[in-house]
Amino acid sequence: MPAVAAVDWGTTRLRVWLIDEAGNVLAERRGDDGLITAQAAGFSTILEGHLVAMGAPEAMPVIICGMAGSRQGWLEAPYVTVPAPIGAILAGAARIPGQRRDIRIVPGLAQRQADAPDVMRGEETQLAGAGLPAKGRHLVCMPGTHSKWVLVEDGAVAAFGTWPTGELFSVLAAHSILRHSLGEQPQPVAPGNPFFRRWCEQALADGGDVTSRLFSIRAAGLLQDLKPDDAAACLSGLLIGGEIASASRRYGKGGSVVLVASGALGALYTEALGLAGLAVRTVDADEAVRAGLIEAARENGMIAGSGVTA
């Protein structure tokens, strides 16, 4: 019997899972009614629509993570300032007032250092579900539009940073002079692509300096007859290699990294992290957010259990 609904509510999509008292997933449902749609249609209306369709009991509590907790979302769940223990972050979920159900949103994280301000919202829950050991120092990479790197020490977020790698790729491919090199619809880059590897290695050697090589992709099209799909592989390798080199400068080279990712992007990062000489343990991103939401339900007393990933 379901005990709690867990919702990952992002900017453009939403996923709902029904979870039983023991933390087992009983049902899953996906929708494209993310933040943008919900701002118009109403968050409560959309959520109830999904819950009714899944046959969820009326009084069942709901735990949410993601952009639904932002200033433009349902309720702003104030940022928790790091350093902060992961368990305490989850336990600080903000309750939405005036609802029949107990509905809470996991807060995002803020790093308030004057010289490295940063924020995240949604990834803190993935992090909680990544199965990190309770003790020790762990570096976590969560690639995407805005890749997050998180340093976790003894179960607490010590520091984190954002590299807008996915966004840089999209914006440069669509709006910069590189659009002439990459063509209208660049194909997804396949792992093992030799252009990806070579440009990634170069970016790693350049220590995160990527701007010096962007125009070379254009020039290689003019002088070396570089093909559009290969140009896309160059740009991807350059940006991902640059991200890893830059994050390694900040958090220390070598050692190991926990990669929270799925699918083709996960495969590209696995390859790039390997080129950087890092040992990689991969956690599926979808499973991580689900596991993190279950932890959050426990930490907020919605289902039984001790809470805290450990």
Next chain:
Amino acid sequence: MPAVAAVDWGTTRLRVWLIDEAGNVLAERRGDDGLITAQAAGFSTILEGHLVAMGAPEAMPVIICGMAGSRQGWLEAPYVTVPAPIGAILAGAARIPGQRRDIRIVPGLAQRQADAPDVMRGEETQLAGAGLPAKGRHLVCMPGTHSKWVLVEDGAVAAFGTWPTGELFSVLAAHSILRHSLGEQPQPVAPGNPFFRRWCEQALADGGDVTSRLFSIRAAGLLQDLKPDDAAACLSGLLIGGEIASASRRYGKGGSVVLVASGALGALYTEALGLAGLAVRTVDADEAVRAGLIEAARENGMIAGSGVTA
């Protein structure tokens, strides 16, 4: 009496000067009929229109530099491969066939190194007009949409590189998440702006790694109430500082640089190069391209003189 017309013909604008036998400027005319307009209206038609309006004699020769010599231009003036002496580059102007006048276009430059392919078109003429001494090693910075750094050794272009700093600023300001931070119409950044200086210094210290700090501008808006115009100053300082750090990594730190620039952009680069500890000699970009075209007219026997900047 005018002896030659000199034309700087770029993508979006064109400038024409009438030059006498001794290299003096007699008249100037500007138009917004650059490459894009000329592709439709015809290059010959547009050029003759300007020359007639200026009262230029019918048989007078014309020397052109810029994108009019590209594959999408009037005639593709094939790239000269570097290393190459500046005088020889100018002397290799390509003659446009089937014209009553002697009309020639200065070739662009290609760097065909496998790991650092690059091209320029138009800046080679600015370089020729920058008044560099005939001997010695000189580093030249020509900032803009696609900033060029050129290493000149004993009057020859030894190597060059492109940093798409101006384009990165525009594209990120208009199309990335930073548009929320910078606002609709970011004001031009004034020299001495403390945000510009601080972010420039940070980028210089980071050795050209700029991607790690892009998202911090967004976060500073959320956490530190950074204002839109100050956010624009941060982005400008970050990208210009990153360009200088990166170019210094490639061509050597310290020493001096010849800055070929005008107006507000020149003032920002002067400040940033100073923060990097470089001694700066500034050459006005407009004067440089005009002087370079006069040199090109000499090198091609259109007016008297020995040719070669020295």
